[in-house]
Amino acid sequence: MADALSATFAALADPTRRAILARLTHGAATVNELAEPFSMTLPSVSRHLKVLEAAGLVVKERSAQFRPCRLEVAPLEAADDWMGQYRVFFGDRLDRLDAQLKTMMAAKAATDGKPETGEEE
Structure with a gap:
């Protein structure tokens, strides 16, 4: 992407990615937890997460053997x-x-x- 704002809007263009972000507003979640409401494979959800990560909207953390994802609000604030x-x-x-x-x-x-x-009347 040419700039961060374009990457943010491109990531937000997909309804699945918007739903993932909506879920992350309630707190960090693993890929398995994020995949639960969708009828798609884990690799498909992971691809969506990679787009969100590339746009800076999601950050994966390390917690023991888990890698929870959390929302990063700075790109959304810039878009706003x-x-x-x-x-x-x-x-x-x-x-x-x-x-x-x-x-x-x-x-x-x-x-x-x-x-x-x-x-x-």
């Missing part, structure tokens, strides 16, 4: 920061749309001679 600028953009647009709809509803209520309720 990047998306923040678009949240502001869309929030402003939605606020303007809301104001326009209220104006249109008030105008319709005035021409119908009915008070504005926001609901149709």
Whole structure:
């Protein structure tokens, strides 16, 4: 991947990987534990984990004979920061749309001679 943000979004593009990350929000888990809800082989789950590791979203730790995986939030925070600028953009647009709809509803209520309720009968 060209950059960390691209790697993060590429890793998040797959629903199985998103489900694995969701599970890891509850704490570290082994590959076997992560594989339980899926109808796929352990090697398939391991391949998903490798993508998540390469993106920096998952870290494998060593604990005796176990290698639990844990969530690394820094790449998600970076993606959230990047998306923040678009949240502001869309929030402003939605606020303007809301104001326009209220104006249109008030105008319709005035021409119908009915008070504005926001609901149709």
